[in-house]
Amino acid sequence: MSSSDRFIEIMGLMFQDGGDPRIAGRIFGLLIIEGRELSLQQISERLGVSRASVSTNARQLAKRGAIRLTAHAGDRQDFYELNNFPSVDVLGEMAERMTRQAQAVREFIEPIRQENEPAAERVEDLSRAFGHAAEVLGDWATKLRNDQTNQRGHE
Amino acid sequence: MSSSDRFIEIMGLMFQDGGDPRIAGRIFGLLIIEGRELSLQQISERLGVSRASVSTNARQLAKRGAIRLTAHAGDRQDFYELNNFPSVDVLGEMAERMTRQAQAVREFIEPIRQENEPAAERVEDLSRAFGHAAEVLGDWATKLRNDQTNQRGHE
DNA sequence: TAGTTCGTTCAGTAGGTACTGAACGAACTG
DNA sequence: CAGTTCGTTCAGTACCTACTGAACGAACTA
Structure with missing residues (x-):
């Protein structure tokens, strides 16, 4: 083998x-x-x-x-x-997933606030964490794409 | 419910x-x-x-x-x-996993080079991508930790 | 000592996927 | 037209893992 x-x-x-x-x-x-x-x-x-x-x-x-x-x-x-830059596209997909999760969690914040105010704060934190993750992943993908485009351009 | x-x-x-x-x-x-x-x-x-x-x-x-x-x-x-900052620790774990994967892939570069030089280049790219991922995730975790520590410190 | 209350481990099971093979529609050839 | 070669879909299976229940050791109490 x-x-x-x-x-x-x-x-x-x-x-x-x-x-x-x-x-x-x-x-x-x-x-x-x-x-x-x-x-x-x-x-x-x-x-x-x-x-x-x-x-x-x-x-x-x-x-x-x-x-x-x-x-x-x-x-x-x-x-x-x-794909030319598989990591870029995979990161983009991950970013989208994080965005979906942030959104899904966000929808629980207000309903939970009615039942349990401090819990709502923690859920909001989680939603922000997902949102932040989506942002970082998106930026990262952009940076990677630029790096690789320039690298290829110099060949 | x-x-x-x-x-x-x-x-x-x-x-x-x-x-x-x-x-x-x-x-x-x-x-x-x-x-x-x-x-x-x-x-x-x-x-x-x-x-x-x-x-x-x-x-x-x-x-x-x-x-x-x-x-x-x-x-x-x-x-x-x-945990106080669950996302920080989870990111750290992800970073470690990426490091392991980078290492696992790196070990194939030279053996494959003997069989198929251009393929070895692509495998090396993949290993670098994992390594880079580990780095970004680690930095991100560090940044998050600092942000949150400061935020709490001002309360 | 025997009995209780923990957490863990492990064999067994139930449930859910990954994968196959067969059937199919589409696009083509003769 | 029938026959071939594609890719996809779908029912069935084979496998795998998540989960349970029971058994166990540790730490304690009486």
Whole structure:
């Protein structure tokens, strides 16, 4: 088993550790190793998993911004490849999630204030923490994008 | 069902959504609402779950820094309460995890370079991304801690 | 000593996902 | 038209983990 294969498995375990499907991590790892677009079929064969799983998980990864779907005229196949700056897109997704959570928590502040004033203060703190997290993540993503754009521009 | 109870359930679902046990989120939510220390037994009764589950999940939350274990002379019970700055500790934990991941990935760079030079570059990028993430999270935690310490100090 | 009250551990279970295989629609070819 | 090759969907399964209940050790009391 090559180091590349082991790396792919490690990525699977990292994803699993974070509560995501192992296959998603393997797809991500494979696309890092290959560095080029692969068809859904190729991914399926290379990883030894069903096309159904690849379809589901690759779309999930694309939604998160880690990889992207590509297409070619005259070819019905879906290709997937590593996004240019996967970390940027993943951070953006995390920021959105934090925003949603901040909003969800915020809706409880006033109702809880009717029942328990000090508790409402703590809930408000939590909502602010989520909001702040969203902000920091968003800024970070922006900074990363600029850094990487400049770096590439100098090549 | 009160707004506080609904809030506790929402926290459970948020944790579940993030890949953590629902009970952990409920404990966290309960301690936010109560704003004081509760014994393991009290948490168990209030949430309607076994002491075993509370034991396991509360220790997990304490390990992550979201809550903390407290004790009193002459009382064998374990009490848990919200940490002063839960977000700070949670960020610190995340930073540590990123550091571990950066390290785990870094170990693959050279072996992969032997097999596939360009792939090694991409793996190195990933390792740097994790390392950078750890750094940003650490800085953020430090900044938060200072902000909050100052804020409290002025009260 | 025996009995109580803690928290923890662990085997077992229930519930929920990850994954598969089969069926399907769409887009194409001959 | 039938046949092929795509991707997706969905029912079924296999697995995994969250949770429980029981058993246990520790620390205490009587």
